[in-house]
Amino acid sequence: MLKNIPFVDLKLQHQPLKAELENSIQEVLERGDFILGQAVEKLESSFPTVCGVKNGVGVGCGTDAIALGLQACGIGAGDEVILPANTFVATLIGVLQAGATPVLVDCNVETALIDLEAAQKAVTSKTKVILPVHLYGQMVSPSELKDFAEANNLIIFEDAAQAHLAEREGYCAGSIGTAAAFSFYPSKNLGSFGDGGMVVTRDSEIAKKIRTLRNYGAPRKYVHEIPGTNSRLDSIQAAILNVKLPYLKDWNSDRNQAAQKYDILLSPMKEKGIIPIKNLSGTGHIYHLYVIRVTDKSPINRDTLKEKLGMAGISTGIHYPIPCHLQPAYQNLGYKQGDFPNSESLSQEILSLPIYPVITEEQIHQVAETISQIIM
Structure with a gap:
Protein backbone atom coordinates (compact mmCIF):
# COMPACT_ATOMS: atom_id res chain seq x y z
CA MET A 1 0.00 0.00 0.00
CA LEU A 2 1.40 3.40 -1.01
CA LYS A 3 1.78 5.99 1.72
CA ASN A 4 1.86 9.76 1.56
CA ILE A 5 5.39 11.18 1.45
CA PRO A 6 5.98 14.58 3.04
CA PHE A 7 8.40 17.08 1.53
CA VAL A 8 10.30 17.10 4.82
CA ASP A 9 9.69 15.19 8.07
CA LEU A 10 11.13 17.13 10.99
CA LYS A 11 9.03 15.29 13.55
CA LEU A 12 10.51 11.91 12.63
CA GLN A 13 14.03 13.37 12.48
CA HIS A 14 13.71 14.94 15.92
CA GLN A 15 12.09 11.96 17.65
CA PRO A 16 15.36 10.21 18.65
CA LEU A 17 16.64 13.50 20.10
CA LYS A 18 13.53 14.27 22.15
CA ALA A 19 15.11 13.80 25.57
CA GLU A 20 18.28 15.69 24.66
CA LEU A 21 16.30 18.58 23.22
CA GLU A 22 14.00 18.80 26.23
CA ASN A 23 16.96 18.75 28.61
CA SER A 24 18.76 21.49 26.71
CA ILE A 25 15.70 23.74 26.79
CA GLN A 26 15.18 23.03 30.48
CA GLU A 27 18.77 24.04 31.23
CA VAL A 28 18.16 27.43 29.64
CA LEU A 29 14.96 27.83 31.64
CA GLU A 30 16.81 27.06 34.86
CA ARG A 31 19.66 29.46 34.07
CA GLY A 32 17.32 32.17 32.84
CA ASP A 33 19.92 33.50 30.40
CA PHE A 34 17.50 33.89 27.51
CA ILE A 35 19.38 36.62 25.61
CA LEU A 36 23.02 36.05 24.55
CA GLY A 37 23.38 33.33 27.15
CA GLN A 38 25.66 30.38 27.67
CA ALA A 39 24.09 28.31 24.88
CA VAL A 40 24.70 31.09 22.36
CA GLU A 41 28.34 31.39 23.43
CA LYS A 42 28.78 27.64 22.99
CA LEU A 43 27.31 27.65 19.49
CA GLU A 44 29.34 30.71 18.52
CA SER A 45 32.43 28.67 19.36
CA SER A 46 31.50 25.25 17.98
CA PHE A 47 29.76 26.08 14.69
CA PRO A 48 32.49 28.26 13.14
CA THR A 49 35.05 25.68 14.23
CA VAL A 50 33.40 22.94 12.17
CA CYS A 51 33.22 25.42 9.27
CA GLY A 52 36.97 25.93 9.48
CA VAL A 53 37.03 29.51 10.78
CA LYS A 54 37.58 31.14 14.17
CA ASN A 55 34.64 33.47 14.79
CA GLY A 56 30.87 33.17 14.82
CA VAL A 57 28.16 35.66 15.78
CA GLY A 58 24.58 34.51 16.31
CA VAL A 59 21.86 36.79 14.92
CA GLY A 60 18.11 36.76 14.52
CA CYS A 61 17.89 35.21 11.06
CA GLY A 62 19.81 34.49 7.88
CA THR A 63 18.73 37.76 6.27
CA ASP A 64 20.22 39.72 9.16
CA ALA A 65 23.38 37.63 8.87
CA ILE A 66 23.82 38.95 5.32
CA ALA A 67 22.90 42.56 6.16
CA LEU A 68 24.95 42.88 9.35
CA GLY A 69 27.82 40.87 7.92
CA LEU A 70 28.11 43.15 4.90
CA GLN A 71 27.91 46.24 7.11
CA ALA A 72 30.66 44.89 9.33
CA CYS A 73 32.79 44.38 6.21
CA GLY A 74 32.44 48.09 5.53
CA ILE A 75 29.87 47.74 2.75
CA GLY A 76 27.15 50.37 2.41
CA ALA A 77 25.78 53.20 0.29
CA GLY A 78 27.45 53.50 -3.11
CA ASP A 79 28.93 49.99 -3.02
CA GLU A 80 27.82 47.37 -5.52
CA VAL A 81 27.35 43.72 -4.57
CA ILE A 82 27.11 41.08 -7.28
CA LEU A 83 24.70 38.22 -6.56
CA PRO A 84 22.67 35.69 -8.57
CA ALA A 85 19.12 36.40 -9.73
CA ASN A 86 17.97 32.86 -8.91
CA THR A 87 18.15 32.85 -5.15
CA PHE A 88 15.67 33.27 -2.34
CA VAL A 89 14.76 36.93 -2.03
CA ALA A 90 16.40 37.11 1.42
CA THR A 91 19.80 37.35 -0.27
CA LEU A 92 18.69 40.44 -2.15
CA ILE A 93 16.99 41.91 0.93
CA GLY A 94 20.15 41.48 2.99
CA VAL A 95 22.15 43.50 0.46
CA LEU A 96 19.51 46.24 0.39
CA GLN A 97 19.33 46.36 4.19
CA ALA A 98 23.08 46.87 4.29
CA GLY A 99 22.50 49.99 2.18
CA ALA A 100 24.42 48.61 -0.81
CA THR A 101 23.37 48.35 -4.46
CA PRO A 102 22.55 44.81 -5.61
CA VAL A 103 23.78 43.86 -9.08
CA LEU A 104 22.07 40.70 -10.29
CA VAL A 105 23.61 38.23 -12.73
CA ASP A 106 22.51 34.99 -14.35
CA CYS A 107 23.28 31.40 -13.35
CA ASN A 108 24.58 28.23 -14.94
CA VAL A 109 21.53 26.32 -16.15
CA GLU A 110 22.94 22.89 -15.22
CA THR A 111 24.07 23.65 -11.66
CA ALA A 112 21.79 26.64 -10.88
CA LEU A 113 24.87 28.33 -9.33
CA ILE A 114 26.06 31.85 -10.14
CA ASP A 115 27.68 32.28 -13.55
CA LEU A 116 31.04 33.92 -12.84
CA GLU A 117 31.53 34.79 -16.51
CA ALA A 118 28.32 36.80 -16.34
CA ALA A 119 29.51 38.27 -13.04
CA GLN A 120 32.76 39.38 -14.67
CA LYS A 121 30.79 41.44 -17.19
CA ALA A 122 28.91 43.11 -14.32
CA VAL A 123 31.99 44.36 -12.47
CA THR A 124 32.36 48.15 -12.30
CA SER A 125 34.54 50.58 -10.37
CA LYS A 126 31.86 50.52 -7.64
CA THR A 127 31.81 46.73 -7.22
CA LYS A 128 33.07 45.73 -3.77
CA VAL A 129 31.63 42.25 -3.12
CA ILE A 130 30.93 38.99 -4.91
CA LEU A 131 28.12 37.27 -3.00
CA PRO A 132 27.87 33.63 -4.18
CA VAL A 133 24.88 31.59 -3.07
CA HIS A 134 25.71 27.95 -2.28
CA LEU A 135 22.34 26.90 -3.62
CA TYR A 136 20.50 23.70 -2.65
CA GLY A 137 23.51 22.54 -0.61
CA GLN A 138 26.17 22.74 -3.33
CA MET A 139 29.03 25.20 -3.09
CA VAL A 140 30.16 27.50 -5.84
CA SER A 141 33.71 26.50 -6.84
CA PRO A 142 36.08 27.96 -4.21
CA SER A 143 39.03 28.13 -6.60
CA GLU A 144 37.02 29.96 -9.24
CA LEU A 145 35.62 32.33 -6.62
CA LYS A 146 39.05 33.10 -5.24
CA ASP A 147 40.47 33.73 -8.71
CA PHE A 148 37.52 35.98 -9.55
CA ALA A 149 37.78 37.96 -6.32
CA GLU A 150 41.56 38.36 -6.59
CA ALA A 151 41.40 39.49 -10.22
CA ASN A 152 38.82 42.14 -9.37
CA ASN A 153 39.97 43.04 -5.84
CA LEU A 154 36.63 42.02 -4.31
CA ILE A 155 35.45 40.70 -0.97
CA ILE A 156 33.93 37.20 -1.03
CA PHE A 157 30.86 37.10 1.20
CA GLU A 158 29.16 33.70 1.07
CA ASP A 159 25.44 33.06 1.35
CA ALA A 160 25.69 29.63 2.95
CA ALA A 161 22.11 29.52 4.24
CA GLN A 162 21.55 26.15 2.54
CA ALA A 163 25.07 24.77 2.87
CA HIS A 164 25.83 23.78 6.47
CA LEU A 165 29.08 21.73 6.28
CA ALA A 166 28.97 21.50 2.50
CA GLU A 167 32.42 20.87 1.00
CA ARG A 168 34.15 21.41 -2.32
CA GLU A 169 37.79 21.42 -3.38
CA GLY A 170 38.91 20.95 0.22
CA TYR A 171 36.95 23.97 1.50
CA CYS A 172 33.98 23.97 3.83
CA ALA A 173 31.14 26.41 3.23
CA GLY A 174 31.89 29.56 5.16
CA SER A 175 35.66 29.28 4.89
CA ILE A 176 36.31 30.63 1.39
CA GLY A 177 36.11 34.38 1.83
CA THR A 178 35.98 37.16 4.37
CA ALA A 179 32.69 36.09 5.93
CA ALA A 180 29.60 33.97 5.37
CA ALA A 181 25.94 34.02 6.37
CA PHE A 182 24.04 30.98 7.63
CA SER A 183 20.37 30.50 8.38
CA PHE A 184 18.99 28.17 11.05
CA TYR A 185 15.42 28.20 9.77
CA PRO A 186 13.73 24.96 10.96
CA SER A 187 13.91 23.13 7.62
CA LYS A 188 17.63 23.80 7.09
CA ASN A 189 20.07 20.92 7.44
CA LEU A 190 20.90 22.45 10.82
CA GLY A 191 17.63 24.03 11.88
CA SER A 192 16.31 25.54 15.07
CA PHE A 193 12.70 25.60 16.27
CA GLY A 194 12.23 29.14 14.97
CA ASP A 195 14.27 31.79 13.21
CA GLY A 196 18.00 32.16 13.72
CA GLY A 197 21.21 32.85 11.87
CA MET A 198 24.96 33.29 12.19
CA VAL A 199 27.82 35.08 10.52
CA VAL A 200 31.11 33.19 10.52
CA THR A 201 34.37 34.93 9.74
CA ARG A 202 38.12 34.51 10.10
CA ASP A 203 38.38 38.23 10.96
CA SER A 204 38.04 38.96 14.69
CA GLU A 205 37.42 42.67 14.09
CA ILE A 206 34.51 41.95 11.76
CA ALA A 207 33.03 39.59 14.34
CA LYS A 208 33.41 42.25 17.02
CA LYS A 209 31.58 44.79 14.89
CA ILE A 210 28.70 42.39 14.18
CA ARG A 211 28.31 41.78 17.91
CA THR A 212 27.94 45.51 18.34
CA LEU A 213 25.58 45.95 15.39
CA ARG A 214 23.26 43.13 16.51
CA ASN A 215 22.92 44.63 20.00
CA TYR A 216 21.66 48.15 19.26
CA GLY A 217 25.14 49.29 18.26
CA ALA A 218 26.30 48.88 21.85
CA PRO A 219 29.58 47.11 22.63
CA ARG A 220 28.54 47.36 26.26
CA LYS A 221 25.23 48.08 27.92
CA TYR A 222 23.78 51.53 27.32
CA VAL A 223 26.81 52.70 25.34
CA HIS A 224 25.71 52.97 21.71
CA GLU A 225 28.77 53.72 19.61
CA ILE A 226 27.30 53.04 16.14
CA PRO A 227 23.77 52.79 14.70
CA GLY A 228 22.66 49.23 15.24
CA THR A 229 19.64 47.01 15.51
CA ASN A 230 18.19 44.22 17.63
CA SER A 231 19.10 40.90 16.04
CA ARG A 232 20.23 38.34 18.59
CA LEU A 233 20.05 34.56 18.40
CA ASP A 234 17.83 33.33 21.24
CA SER A 235 19.47 31.13 23.86
CA ILE A 236 16.75 28.48 23.55
CA GLN A 237 17.30 28.24 19.80
CA ALA A 238 21.05 28.01 20.33
CA ALA A 239 20.53 25.25 22.88
CA ILE A 240 18.52 23.27 20.34
CA LEU A 241 21.20 23.78 17.69
CA ASN A 242 23.91 22.67 20.12
CA VAL A 243 22.10 19.35 20.52
CA LYS A 244 21.68 18.87 16.78
CA LEU A 245 25.14 19.97 15.60
CA PRO A 246 26.96 16.69 16.47
CA TYR A 247 24.48 14.82 14.25
Whole structure:
Protein backbone atom coordinates (compact mmCIF):
# COMPACT_ATOMS: atom_id res chain seq x y z
CA MET A 1 0.00 0.00 0.00
CA LEU A 2 1.40 3.40 -1.01
CA LYS A 3 1.78 5.99 1.72
CA ASN A 4 1.86 9.76 1.56
CA ILE A 5 5.39 11.18 1.45
CA PRO A 6 5.98 14.58 3.04
CA PHE A 7 8.40 17.08 1.53
CA VAL A 8 10.30 17.10 4.82
CA ASP A 9 9.69 15.19 8.07
CA LEU A 10 11.13 17.13 10.99
CA LYS A 11 9.03 15.29 13.55
CA LEU A 12 10.51 11.91 12.63
CA GLN A 13 14.03 13.37 12.48
CA HIS A 14 13.71 14.94 15.92
CA GLN A 15 12.09 11.96 17.65
CA PRO A 16 15.36 10.21 18.65
CA LEU A 17 16.64 13.50 20.10
CA LYS A 18 13.53 14.27 22.15
CA ALA A 19 15.11 13.80 25.57
CA GLU A 20 18.28 15.69 24.66
CA LEU A 21 16.30 18.58 23.22
CA GLU A 22 14.00 18.80 26.23
CA ASN A 23 16.96 18.75 28.61
CA SER A 24 18.76 21.49 26.71
CA ILE A 25 15.70 23.74 26.79
CA GLN A 26 15.18 23.03 30.48
CA GLU A 27 18.77 24.04 31.23
CA VAL A 28 18.16 27.43 29.64
CA LEU A 29 14.96 27.83 31.64
CA GLU A 30 16.81 27.06 34.86
CA ARG A 31 19.66 29.46 34.07
CA GLY A 32 17.32 32.17 32.84
CA ASP A 33 19.92 33.50 30.40
CA PHE A 34 17.50 33.89 27.51
CA ILE A 35 19.38 36.62 25.61
CA LEU A 36 23.02 36.05 24.55
CA GLY A 37 23.38 33.33 27.15
CA GLN A 38 25.66 30.38 27.67
CA ALA A 39 24.09 28.31 24.88
CA VAL A 40 24.70 31.09 22.36
CA GLU A 41 28.34 31.39 23.43
CA LYS A 42 28.78 27.64 22.99
CA LEU A 43 27.31 27.65 19.49
CA GLU A 44 29.34 30.71 18.52
CA SER A 45 32.43 28.67 19.36
CA SER A 46 31.50 25.25 17.98
CA PHE A 47 29.76 26.08 14.69
CA PRO A 48 32.49 28.26 13.14
CA THR A 49 35.05 25.68 14.23
CA VAL A 50 33.40 22.94 12.17
CA CYS A 51 33.22 25.42 9.27
CA GLY A 52 36.97 25.93 9.48
CA VAL A 53 37.03 29.51 10.78
CA LYS A 54 37.58 31.14 14.17
CA ASN A 55 34.64 33.47 14.79
CA GLY A 56 30.87 33.17 14.82
CA VAL A 57 28.16 35.66 15.78
CA GLY A 58 24.58 34.51 16.31
CA VAL A 59 21.86 36.79 14.92
CA GLY A 60 18.11 36.76 14.52
CA CYS A 61 17.89 35.21 11.06
CA GLY A 62 19.81 34.49 7.88
CA THR A 63 18.73 37.76 6.27
CA ASP A 64 20.22 39.72 9.16
CA ALA A 65 23.38 37.63 8.87
CA ILE A 66 23.82 38.95 5.32
CA ALA A 67 22.90 42.56 6.16
CA LEU A 68 24.95 42.88 9.35
CA GLY A 69 27.82 40.87 7.92
CA LEU A 70 28.11 43.15 4.90
CA GLN A 71 27.91 46.24 7.11
CA ALA A 72 30.66 44.89 9.33
CA CYS A 73 32.79 44.38 6.21
CA GLY A 74 32.44 48.09 5.53
CA ILE A 75 29.87 47.74 2.75
CA GLY A 76 27.15 50.37 2.41
CA ALA A 77 25.78 53.20 0.29
CA GLY A 78 27.45 53.50 -3.11
CA ASP A 79 28.93 49.99 -3.02
CA GLU A 80 27.82 47.37 -5.52
CA VAL A 81 27.35 43.72 -4.57
CA ILE A 82 27.11 41.08 -7.28
CA LEU A 83 24.70 38.22 -6.56
CA PRO A 84 22.67 35.69 -8.57
CA ALA A 85 19.12 36.40 -9.73
CA ASN A 86 17.97 32.86 -8.91
CA THR A 87 18.15 32.85 -5.15
CA PHE A 88 15.67 33.27 -2.34
CA VAL A 89 14.76 36.93 -2.03
CA ALA A 90 16.40 37.11 1.42
CA THR A 91 19.80 37.35 -0.27
CA LEU A 92 18.69 40.44 -2.15
CA ILE A 93 16.99 41.91 0.93
CA GLY A 94 20.15 41.48 2.99
CA VAL A 95 22.15 43.50 0.46
CA LEU A 96 19.51 46.24 0.39
CA GLN A 97 19.33 46.36 4.19
CA ALA A 98 23.08 46.87 4.29
CA GLY A 99 22.50 49.99 2.18
CA ALA A 100 24.42 48.61 -0.81
CA THR A 101 23.37 48.35 -4.46
CA PRO A 102 22.55 44.81 -5.61
CA VAL A 103 23.78 43.86 -9.08
CA LEU A 104 22.07 40.70 -10.29
CA VAL A 105 23.61 38.23 -12.73
CA ASP A 106 22.51 34.99 -14.35
CA CYS A 107 23.28 31.40 -13.35
CA ASN A 108 24.58 28.23 -14.94
CA VAL A 109 21.53 26.32 -16.15
CA GLU A 110 22.94 22.89 -15.22
CA THR A 111 24.07 23.65 -11.66
CA ALA A 112 21.79 26.64 -10.88
CA LEU A 113 24.87 28.33 -9.33
CA ILE A 114 26.06 31.85 -10.14
CA ASP A 115 27.68 32.28 -13.55
CA LEU A 116 31.04 33.92 -12.84
CA GLU A 117 31.53 34.79 -16.51
CA ALA A 118 28.32 36.80 -16.34
CA ALA A 119 29.51 38.27 -13.04
CA GLN A 120 32.76 39.38 -14.67
CA LYS A 121 30.79 41.44 -17.19
CA ALA A 122 28.91 43.11 -14.32
CA VAL A 123 31.99 44.36 -12.47
CA THR A 124 32.36 48.15 -12.30
CA SER A 125 34.54 50.58 -10.37
CA LYS A 126 31.86 50.52 -7.64
CA THR A 127 31.81 46.73 -7.22
CA LYS A 128 33.07 45.73 -3.77
CA VAL A 129 31.63 42.25 -3.12
CA ILE A 130 30.93 38.99 -4.91
CA LEU A 131 28.12 37.27 -3.00
CA PRO A 132 27.87 33.63 -4.18
CA VAL A 133 24.88 31.59 -3.07
CA HIS A 134 25.71 27.95 -2.28
CA LEU A 135 22.34 26.90 -3.62
CA TYR A 136 20.50 23.70 -2.65
CA GLY A 137 23.51 22.54 -0.61
CA GLN A 138 26.17 22.74 -3.33
CA MET A 139 29.03 25.20 -3.09
CA VAL A 140 30.16 27.50 -5.84
CA SER A 141 33.71 26.50 -6.84
CA PRO A 142 36.08 27.96 -4.21
CA SER A 143 39.03 28.13 -6.60
CA GLU A 144 37.02 29.96 -9.24
CA LEU A 145 35.62 32.33 -6.62
CA LYS A 146 39.05 33.10 -5.24
CA ASP A 147 40.47 33.73 -8.71
CA PHE A 148 37.52 35.98 -9.55
CA ALA A 149 37.78 37.96 -6.32
CA GLU A 150 41.56 38.36 -6.59
CA ALA A 151 41.40 39.49 -10.22
CA ASN A 152 38.82 42.14 -9.37
CA ASN A 153 39.97 43.04 -5.84
CA LEU A 154 36.63 42.02 -4.31
CA ILE A 155 35.45 40.70 -0.97
CA ILE A 156 33.93 37.20 -1.03
CA PHE A 157 30.86 37.10 1.20
CA GLU A 158 29.16 33.70 1.07
CA ASP A 159 25.44 33.06 1.35
CA ALA A 160 25.69 29.63 2.95
CA ALA A 161 22.11 29.52 4.24
CA GLN A 162 21.55 26.15 2.54
CA ALA A 163 25.07 24.77 2.87
CA HIS A 164 25.83 23.78 6.47
CA LEU A 165 29.08 21.73 6.28
CA ALA A 166 28.97 21.50 2.50
CA GLU A 167 32.42 20.87 1.00
CA ARG A 168 34.15 21.41 -2.32
CA GLU A 169 37.79 21.42 -3.38
CA GLY A 170 38.91 20.95 0.22
CA TYR A 171 36.95 23.97 1.50
CA CYS A 172 33.98 23.97 3.83
CA ALA A 173 31.14 26.41 3.23
CA GLY A 174 31.89 29.56 5.16
CA SER A 175 35.66 29.28 4.89
CA ILE A 176 36.31 30.63 1.39
CA GLY A 177 36.11 34.38 1.83
CA THR A 178 35.98 37.16 4.37
CA ALA A 179 32.69 36.09 5.93
CA ALA A 180 29.60 33.97 5.37
CA ALA A 181 25.94 34.02 6.37
CA PHE A 182 24.04 30.98 7.63
CA SER A 183 20.37 30.50 8.38
CA PHE A 184 18.99 28.17 11.05
CA TYR A 185 15.42 28.20 9.77
CA PRO A 186 13.73 24.96 10.96
CA SER A 187 13.91 23.13 7.62
CA LYS A 188 17.63 23.80 7.09
CA ASN A 189 20.07 20.92 7.44
CA LEU A 190 20.90 22.45 10.82
CA GLY A 191 17.63 24.03 11.88
CA SER A 192 16.31 25.54 15.07
CA PHE A 193 12.70 25.60 16.27
CA GLY A 194 12.23 29.14 14.97
CA ASP A 195 14.27 31.79 13.21
CA GLY A 196 18.00 32.16 13.72
CA GLY A 197 21.21 32.85 11.87
CA MET A 198 24.96 33.29 12.19
CA VAL A 199 27.82 35.08 10.52
CA VAL A 200 31.11 33.19 10.52
CA THR A 201 34.37 34.93 9.74
CA ARG A 202 38.12 34.51 10.10
CA ASP A 203 38.38 38.23 10.96
CA SER A 204 38.04 38.96 14.69
CA GLU A 205 37.42 42.67 14.09
CA ILE A 206 34.51 41.95 11.76
CA ALA A 207 33.03 39.59 14.34
CA LYS A 208 33.41 42.25 17.02
CA LYS A 209 31.58 44.79 14.89
CA ILE A 210 28.70 42.39 14.18
CA ARG A 211 28.31 41.78 17.91
CA THR A 212 27.94 45.51 18.34
CA LEU A 213 25.58 45.95 15.39
CA ARG A 214 23.26 43.13 16.51
CA ASN A 215 22.92 44.63 20.00
CA TYR A 216 21.66 48.15 19.26
CA GLY A 217 25.14 49.29 18.26
CA ALA A 218 26.30 48.88 21.85
CA PRO A 219 29.58 47.11 22.63
CA ARG A 220 28.54 47.36 26.26
CA LYS A 221 25.23 48.08 27.92
CA TYR A 222 23.78 51.53 27.32
CA VAL A 223 26.81 52.70 25.34
CA HIS A 224 25.71 52.97 21.71
CA GLU A 225 28.77 53.72 19.61
CA ILE A 226 27.30 53.04 16.14
CA PRO A 227 23.77 52.79 14.70
CA GLY A 228 22.66 49.23 15.24
CA THR A 229 19.64 47.01 15.51
CA ASN A 230 18.19 44.22 17.63
CA SER A 231 19.10 40.90 16.04
CA ARG A 232 20.23 38.34 18.59
CA LEU A 233 20.05 34.56 18.40
CA ASP A 234 17.83 33.33 21.24
CA SER A 235 19.47 31.13 23.86
CA ILE A 236 16.75 28.48 23.55
CA GLN A 237 17.30 28.24 19.80
CA ALA A 238 21.05 28.01 20.33
CA ALA A 239 20.53 25.25 22.88
CA ILE A 240 18.52 23.27 20.34
CA LEU A 241 21.20 23.78 17.69
CA ASN A 242 23.91 22.67 20.12
CA VAL A 243 22.10 19.35 20.52
CA LYS A 244 21.68 18.87 16.78
CA LEU A 245 25.14 19.97 15.60
CA PRO A 246 26.96 16.69 16.47
CA TYR A 247 24.48 14.82 14.25
CA LEU A 248 24.79 17.17 11.27
CA LYS A 249 27.60 15.38 9.46
CA ASP A 250 25.72 12.07 9.49
CA TRP A 251 22.48 13.77 8.47
CA ASN A 252 24.25 15.38 5.53
CA SER A 253 25.67 12.01 4.54
CA ASP A 254 22.18 10.50 4.65
CA ARG A 255 20.91 13.24 2.36
CA ASN A 256 23.75 12.71 -0.09
CA GLN A 257 23.11 8.96 -0.18
CA ALA A 258 19.40 9.59 -0.76
CA ALA A 259 20.31 11.90 -3.63
CA GLN A 260 22.54 9.24 -5.18
CA LYS A 261 19.59 6.82 -5.11
CA TYR A 262 17.41 9.41 -6.80
CA ASP A 263 20.12 9.96 -9.45
CA ILE A 264 20.20 6.26 -10.31
CA LEU A 265 16.43 5.85 -10.41
CA LEU A 266 15.82 9.01 -12.43
CA SER A 267 18.64 8.40 -14.90
CA PRO A 268 16.44 6.47 -17.40
CA MET A 269 14.05 9.44 -17.50
CA LYS A 270 16.61 11.85 -18.96
CA GLU A 271 15.30 11.17 -22.47
CA LYS A 272 11.88 12.20 -21.17
CA GLY A 273 13.23 15.55 -20.00
CA ILE A 274 13.71 14.81 -16.29
CA ILE A 275 17.20 16.08 -15.41
CA PRO A 276 18.55 16.52 -11.85
CA ILE A 277 20.50 19.68 -11.09
CA LYS A 278 24.14 18.75 -11.73
CA ASN A 279 26.33 17.80 -8.77
CA LEU A 280 29.96 18.89 -9.21
CA SER A 281 30.82 18.38 -5.55
CA GLY A 282 30.45 14.61 -5.08
CA THR A 283 29.87 13.76 -1.43
CA GLY A 284 30.47 17.40 -0.51
CA HIS A 285 26.97 18.28 -1.77
CA ILE A 286 24.77 18.20 1.34
CA TYR A 287 21.45 18.31 -0.56
CA HIS A 288 19.42 20.75 1.44
CA LEU A 289 17.17 20.28 -1.56
CA TYR A 290 17.07 17.66 -4.30
CA VAL A 291 16.00 19.52 -7.42
CA ILE A 292 15.11 18.21 -10.86
CA ARG A 293 14.47 20.10 -14.08
CA VAL A 294 11.35 19.24 -16.05
CA THR A 295 12.63 20.39 -19.44
CA ASP A 296 10.84 20.92 -22.73
CA LYS A 297 11.62 17.30 -23.67
CA SER A 298 9.14 16.16 -21.02
CA PRO A 299 5.65 15.17 -22.22
CA ILE A 300 4.21 17.31 -19.39
CA ASN A 301 5.36 20.56 -17.81
CA ARG A 302 6.63 21.09 -14.29
CA ASP A 303 3.35 22.36 -12.86
CA THR A 304 1.42 19.38 -14.19
CA LEU A 305 3.99 16.97 -12.76
CA LYS A 306 3.81 18.71 -9.40
CA GLU A 307 0.01 18.51 -9.43
CA LYS A 308 -0.04 14.82 -10.32
CA LEU A 309 2.58 13.97 -7.68
CA GLY A 310 0.44 15.80 -5.14
CA MET A 311 -2.58 13.76 -6.17
CA ALA A 312 -0.45 10.65 -5.54
CA GLY A 313 0.34 11.85 -2.00
CA ILE A 314 3.87 13.08 -2.74
CA SER A 315 4.66 16.61 -1.56
CA THR A 316 7.08 18.71 -3.59
CA GLY A 317 8.31 22.31 -3.69
CA ILE A 318 9.59 24.94 -6.12
CA HIS A 319 12.78 26.77 -5.15
CA TYR A 320 12.16 29.34 -6.56
CA PRO A 321 9.22 30.09 -8.90
CA ILE A 322 10.04 33.79 -9.48
CA PRO A 323 13.61 35.06 -9.90
CA CYS A 324 14.56 38.09 -7.80
CA HIS A 325 14.57 40.51 -10.74
CA LEU A 326 10.93 39.71 -11.55
CA GLN A 327 9.60 40.04 -8.01
CA PRO A 328 6.98 42.84 -7.88
CA ALA A 329 8.61 44.51 -4.87
CA TYR A 330 11.92 45.04 -6.66
CA GLN A 331 10.95 46.38 -10.06
CA ASN A 332 12.61 49.65 -9.05
CA LEU A 333 15.98 47.93 -9.54
CA GLY A 334 15.42 48.33 -13.27
CA TYR A 335 15.54 44.73 -14.46
CA LYS A 336 13.04 43.20 -16.87
CA GLN A 337 11.87 39.91 -18.35
CA GLY A 338 14.61 38.44 -20.52
CA ASP A 339 17.54 39.93 -18.63
CA PHE A 340 18.56 36.60 -17.07
CA PRO A 341 17.32 33.81 -19.38
CA ASN A 342 18.84 30.88 -17.47
CA SER A 343 17.31 32.00 -14.18
CA GLU A 344 13.98 32.56 -15.88
CA SER A 345 13.92 29.20 -17.65
CA LEU A 346 14.95 27.35 -14.51
CA SER A 347 12.16 29.01 -12.55
CA GLN A 348 9.71 27.29 -14.92
CA GLU A 349 11.47 23.91 -14.86
CA ILE A 350 12.66 23.21 -11.32
CA LEU A 351 10.90 20.90 -8.90
CA SER A 352 12.20 19.93 -5.45
CA LEU A 353 11.54 16.31 -4.46
CA PRO A 354 11.22 14.99 -0.89
CA ILE A 355 14.59 14.63 0.83
CA TYR A 356 15.56 14.50 4.51
CA PRO A 357 17.85 12.38 6.69
CA VAL A 358 15.22 9.80 7.60
CA ILE A 359 13.72 9.32 4.15
CA THR A 360 13.62 5.61 3.34
CA GLU A 361 14.76 3.80 0.21
CA GLU A 362 11.17 2.64 -0.22
CA GLN A 363 9.97 6.25 -0.24
CA ILE A 364 12.62 7.27 -2.78
CA HIS A 365 11.59 4.38 -5.03
CA GLN A 366 7.95 5.40 -4.66
CA VAL A 367 8.71 8.97 -5.73
CA ALA A 368 10.79 7.86 -8.73
CA GLU A 369 8.32 5.21 -9.83
CA THR A 370 5.44 7.67 -9.59
CA ILE A 371 7.30 10.18 -11.75
CA SER A 372 8.03 7.44 -14.27
CA GLN A 373 4.40 6.40 -14.41
CA ILE A 374 3.27 10.00 -14.91
CA ILE A 375 5.62 10.84 -17.77
CA MET A 376 5.79 7.50 -19.60
